[in-house]
Amino acid sequence: MSELQESVRVRFAPSPTGNLHIGGARTAIYNWAFARRHGGSFILRIEDTDPERSTPENTAQIMRSLRWLGLEWDEGPEVGGAFGPYLQTERNSTYGEALEQLKQRDAVYPCFCTPEELAVKREQAMSEKAYAGYDRSCRRIPVAQAQARIAAGEPHTWRLKVPLDRGDVAFEDEVYGLTTVPITQLDDLILVRSDGTPTYNFAVCVDDTLMRITHVIRGDDHMSNTPKQILIYEALGTRLPSFAHLSMILGSDGKRLSKRHGATSVEAYQNEGYFPEALVNYLALLGWSLDGETTIISAETLCASFSLDRVSKNPAIFDEAKLAWMNQAYLKAMGAEAFVEALEPFLVDCGFMRGKGPTVNLGGAYTLGALADPAAIKADIAENKAWYEAIHGLIAERAKTMTDVIPMIAYLFGGDTVELDPVSMEKCLFIDGASGIFDSVILALEEVCDWKGAKIENALRQVPEKLGIKAKPVFQAVRVAVCGTMVSPPLFESLELIGKDDVLSRLKVSRDILGWRESFS
């Protein structure tokens, strides 16, 4: 790699034709980490030259996702910078100037072929022989004649005059190494469309030059564009940036990641309750490795150690299970305070209000659009921080994402009642002598003054001892009565959080049910 004689400047240049997807996020992460590693600048540029598919909403969403991931850009939309504007649609005059320059250098020529004509030519050439691009017919039009046609208002594009005597185009890719493309494969590509707007390849070269980009780190799909762009740089007479291409991220079937693979956008993972740190960690290691051993890596370490020569050339299959595992690793490692902060939006969305139960409960699914007042929920969290923080210890070893947490903790919010799961009742509640056991349990718990997990456990352990039965069925019955199901977070801590009065109420409900049941048999 050549010496970095000037400060590193890299860019992430998404086109806002959709939201930020997994592949784009990884490209952004590598650019960002590379900039941080070299004390350079990370620039965001929006490539919105396609008016058909670009929307301001997508631009906003992409920026939201980047910020959520913690990838702050040093220059770009909303933060400014000395080389703006950073939206290509706002840079039209710049491309116009660049085109003028190329005209003066005799590096371009007008092409009057219509899209229809070109399509016919292409199809014909493809079927007959090896098609290698535009046949350059308009290049042979005499200058005076071309000028006259332009003056007459005939629609035309501007094409690059690829030097016929130039040898093959070669470049040293920072991850793929030397790549050479025969010049015969490169045609006179269109730089400026008939409507005066620049094409992707042209805009990229002009912008990367003007924005002083030193390293172009981008998706693999641009590998074949690179030789074309090198030709444009040469026509412009500007220095080439370094290039580094990143292999693609594939779905579980080895095919290009798409909707049918499930969540592909960063936003979707955010909504599913993944942590940005975990996503960044996972994505960073999907195609790059520190040493082959490290699986959990902080953003700081990533920024201190990222290098292009350890980027993998192989396309990688996106493994949801590993991401989920990693997310849990972050969940376990994060402090209770940070956990509550992350949990709050999910509680608000689901309408979980202490004592009032989950507001929206559709057959076990807690969905967005709750009825509870968000302000009230937030206030309750603020006033009872310790209570909410205790949840972390209950679920960290059991949940992978925040959306896992929600159904897991619903029972904590029911106040004096809980929804009882029929299967769990059948298996663990309706056991021999259950109502007697419950009488003892209630009696024992009523006597607990200091309502803490350890005290509750002591009291509860005495029940099976006195009755001369095993502890397990007793605990399981209590679990069902208080938590609603036979599978739940730790029992004693749960009882502590639910509170003595509510626990006793729930136990009495079950005791009554057992009483009625026994009276019928």
Next chain:
RNA sequence: GUCCCCAUCGUCUAGCGGUUAGGACACCGCCCUUUCAAGGCGGAGAUCACGGGUUCAAAUCCCGUUGGGGAUGCCA
């Protein structure tokens, strides 16, 4: 069609001429245990896509084949 690129356990990867081919996820078993997890320990899993070379020695270097991906747009 033509051009470019890629190829190590199911998955992500380490490896850069000499290793019992290492780690992580997933999987299986045991331990722990009031449930579920988590954790600990152990296991299975890769003839390094295939075929030729080069070399005393090849997963590592070279050539070919096969398979996959990308480009070949007035999309990016």
